[in-house]
Amino acid sequence: xxxxxxxxxxxxxxxxxxxxxxxxxxxxxxxxxxxxxxxxxxxxxxxxxxxxxxxxxxxxxxxxxxxxxxxxxxxxxxxxxxxxxxxxxxxxxxxxxxxxxxxxxxxxxxxxxxxxxxxxxxxxxxxxxxxxxxxxxxxxxxxxxxxxxxxxxxxxxxxxxxxxxxxxxxxxxxxxxxxxxxxxxxxxxxxxxxxxxxxxxxxxxxxxxxxxxxxxxxxxxxxxxxxxxxxxxxxxxxxxxxxxxxxxxxxxxxxxxxxxxxxxxxxxxxxxxxxxxxxxxxxxxxxxxxxxxxxxxxxxxxxxxxxxxxxxxxxxxxxxxxxxxxxxxxxxxxxxxxxxxxxxxxxxxxxxxxxxxxxxxxxxxxxxxxxxxxxxxxxxxxxxxxxxxxxxxxxxxx
Amino acid sequence: xxxxxxxxxxxxxxxxxxxxxxxxxxxxxxxxxxxxxxxxxxxxxxxxxxxxxxxxxxxxxxxxxxxxxxxxxxxxxxxxxxxxxxxxxxxxxxxxxxxxxxxxxxxxxxxxxxxxxxxxxxxxxxxxxxxxxxxxxxxxxxxxxxxxxxxxxxxxxxxxxxxxxxxxxxxxxxxxxxxxxxxxxxxxxxxxxxxxxxxxxxxxxxxxxxxxxxxxxxxxxxxxxxxxxxxxxxxxxxxxxxxxxxxxxxxxxxxxxxxxxxxxxxxxxxxxxxxxxxxxxxxxxxxxxx
Numbered sequence: 078x079x080x081x082x083x084x085x086x087x088x089x090x091x092x093x094x095x096x097x098x099x100x101x102x103x104x105x106x107x108x109x110x111x112x113x114x115x116x117x118x119x120x121x122x123x124x125x126x127x128x129x130x131x132x133x134x135x136x137x138x139x140x141x142x143x144x145x146x147x148x149x150x151x152x153x154x155x156x157x158x159x160x161x162x163x164x165x166x167x168x169x170x171x172x173x174x175x176x177x178x179x180x181x182x183x184x185x186x187x188x189x190x191x192x193x194x195x196x197x198x199x200x201x202x203x204x205x206x207x208x209x210x211x212x213x214x215x216x217x218x219x220x221x222x223x224x225x226x227x228x229x230x231x232x233x234x235x236x237x238x239x240x241x242x243x244x245x246x247x248x249x250x251x252x253x254x255x256x257x258x259x260x261x262x263x264x265x266x267x268x269x270x271x272x273x274x275x276x277x278x279x280x281x282x283x284x285x286x287x288x289x290x291x292x293x294x295x296x297x298x299x300x301x302x303x304x305x306x307x308x309x310x311x312x313x314x315x316x317x318x319x320x321x322x323x324x325x326x327x328x329x330x331x332x333x334x335x336x337x338x339x340x341x342x343x344x345x346x347x348x349x350x351x352x353x354x355x356x357x358x359x360x361x362x363x364x365x366x367x368x369x370x371x372x373x374x375x376x377x378x379x380x381x382x383x384x385x386x387x388x389x390x391x392x393x394x395x396x397x398x399x400x401x402x403x404x405x406x407x408x409x410x411x412x413x414x415x416x417x418x419x420x421x422x423x424x425x426x427x428x429x430x431x432x433x434x435x436x437x438x439x440x441x442x443x444x445x446x447x448x449x450x451x452x453x454x455x456x457x458x459x460x461x462x463x464x465x466x467x468x469x470x471x472x473x474x475x
Numbered sequence: 476x477x478x479x480x481x482x483x484x485x486x487x488x489x490x491x492x493x494x495x496x497x498x499x500x501x502x503x504x505x506x507x508x509x510x511x512x513x514x515x516x517x518x519x520x521x522x523x524x525x526x527x528x529x530x531x532x533x534x535x536x537x538x539x540x541x542x543x544x545x546x547x548x549x550x551x552x553x554x555x556x557x558x559x560x561x562x563x564x565x566x567x568x569x570x571x572x573x574x575x576x577x578x579x580x581x582x583x584x585x586x587x588x589x590x591x592x593x594x595x596x597x598x599x600x601x602x603x604x605x606x607x608x609x610x611x612x613x614x615x616x617x618x619x620x621x622x623x624x625x626x627x628x629x630x631x632x633x634x635x636x637x638x639x640x641x642x643x644x645x646x647x648x649x650x651x652x653x654x655x656x657x658x659x660x661x662x663x664x665x666x667x668x669x670x671x672x673x674x675x676x677x678x679x680x681x682x683x684x685x686x687x688x689x690x691x692x693x694x695x696x697x698x699x700x701x702x703x704x705x706x707x708x709x710x711x712x713x714x715x716x717x718x719x720x721x722x723x724x725x726x727x728x729x730x731x732x733x734x735x736x737x738x739x740x741x742x743x744x745x746x747x748x749x750x751x752x753x754x755x756x757x758x759x760x761x762x763x764x765x
Contacts, residue, residue, distance in 0.1 A: 303686040306483045307729030338613030359595040
């Protein structure tokens with residue numbers, strides 16, 4: 078008796094739930110139909126961005142900046158008489174989430190192109206969706222070469238990026254160390270468990286040797302390592318003038334601390350993954366004077382107008398580099414729309430391939446048709462001084 | 476280079492020893508691996524960090540606070556999670572599984588309440604190092620090494636010179652016989668966990684100062700486990716010796732062979748020990764006690 082009563086209650090609950098959900102879904106479908114009739118006047122652009130999770134600090138700022146820029150463009154009449162509408166989905170910097178969101182953007186929202194994602198791994202993952210749907214995406218800060226040119230060597234037709242790539246970054250670091258820091262002997266400490274770290278280490282090594290420098294020590298550790306003193310002891314013996322540490326900020330901060338404990342006086346040098354305030358909070362005085370390559374910096378003279386606007390609107394500094402890179406991507410897309418004269422994905426991708434000397438926030442953008450990477454993209458060198466990041470110079474390799 | 480490697484190894488080994496002592500202390504009485512020990516170390520590191528950088532209690536009081544806090548947490552742990560099992564005379568395996576559960580629970584509690592952020596202790600010792608015959612040792616490492624050995628020596632005195640210490644040692648040989656001689660087992664287990672907690676707090680603060688503070692930092696107790704196996708599970712001098720040997724060996728492997736295979740080497744070592752010398756260097760062959 079008792080059991081049958083429980084079952085009937087359960088059944089009623091299920092029926093109620095079904096009625097409720099079907100009511101809800103019919104609601105949404107009608108409302109979306111209403112919207113669709115209005116939305117034909119819009120140019121719909123997807124935005125894949127990490128709004129929660131570890132990378133949300135950058136992602137939220139990126140979303141703000143993009144909305145601010147689109148608002149400005151729409152106020153001044155839009156593109157070809159149409160208003161731009163950004164549809165942003167949270168990726169949590171997670172590949173699975175991003176693939177689902179990308180599917181939604183191309184299948185349901187019918188966007189013409191996607192701005193983002195920011196991470197190399199996530200960008201690689203969504204390319205399967207975009208290639209099939211023939212919808213181009215423009216990665217913002219994904220520096221791994223494989224994002225646009227996978228291992229097979231054939232460029233992905235619908236994958237683009239506005240940031241430099243790791244071979245370039247390694248070359249910038251090597252040339253900066255050799256010519257500006259006057260270092261002839263360099264050591265490398267890298268994470269063997271991370272693709273980013275081990276490839277960047279290799280690119281640095283190749284470039285540094287090529288211009289006549291000497292790599293006196295190359296030591297590796299495994300991801301999650303806490304104690305680097307054994308490797309640093311070996312590096313100390315080799316007596317390098319700079320130590321290149323192409324890792325995330327927390328490993329770099331710890332390694333720098335332990336290197337100073339061992340009495341190592343060399344200058345530290347890093348890549349764009351250092352660009353987080355954690356480097357200074359974790360590294361303290363040990364990272365003072367360290368240099369790193371970045372995509373952009375708040376003091377970059379070229380982006381002062383944007384920084385001012387952002388500050389006025391949101392009452393805080395943007396968290397760089399993502400907002401700036403996303404706006405560069407938006408400019409690149411708008412330029413392609415204007416030149417293609419169509420909103421078709423294939424036409425847009427073809428136009429994007431031919432982007433040449435386009436004025437964007439970070440300088441002039443030219444896309445290499447063979448790789449879909451920007452050509453001659455300048456890099457920013459930053460230094461840690463008095464616990465803050467300062468702009469040193471804009472650097473273009475020779 | 477040789478001396479530098481040795482010094483680096485010793486200072487790493489000192490912390491391993493501190494962790495292994497707390498571990499062995501529990502093992503010697505209850506004959507089970509307390510996997511929650513690493514989590515208590517992590518919590519000790521957090522307590523110390525919040526006292527020193529948020530409440531600004533000053534370093535020495537924060538240090539004391541971390542030790543007492545970790546000891547209290549270890550006591551709560553035993554009272555809530557292990558005591559009910561011990562009272563029902565559950566086999567050690569059940570205690571071990573409970574310890575794993577406690578460890579996962581506490582780690583996730585930290586994720587939910589404090590977050591996954593990395594924290595760093597303020598720089599208490601300015602970046603300076605002591606030069607010994609041309610090799611550098613950081614002041615913090617030097618201090619940690621000395622302090623570890625002093626703490627371990629004090630524990631040794633406590634265990635050999637006091638009545639409770641004698642009771643603990645007696646119970647570690649035979650719990651039933653000790654209780655027949657009038658030792659209050661429940662109280663004794665509480666004291667053992669309090670002591671282990673003190674060592675966890677101590678190790679936590681050193682770990683936090685040397686490296687940083689984050690929710691999964693307790694994983695490093697794997698190394699304490701290896702150290703305890705090498706030295707002999709349940710033997711306190713064994714834990715110290717095992718810790719130091721492991722620290723020095725790992726550093727030598729990193730320097731002279733490859734830093735990448737260091738952990739492969741450590742875990743191979745523990746397998747070899749378990750096969751050839753299951754009782755470790757100083758351990759005794761144990762039978763089920765609980």
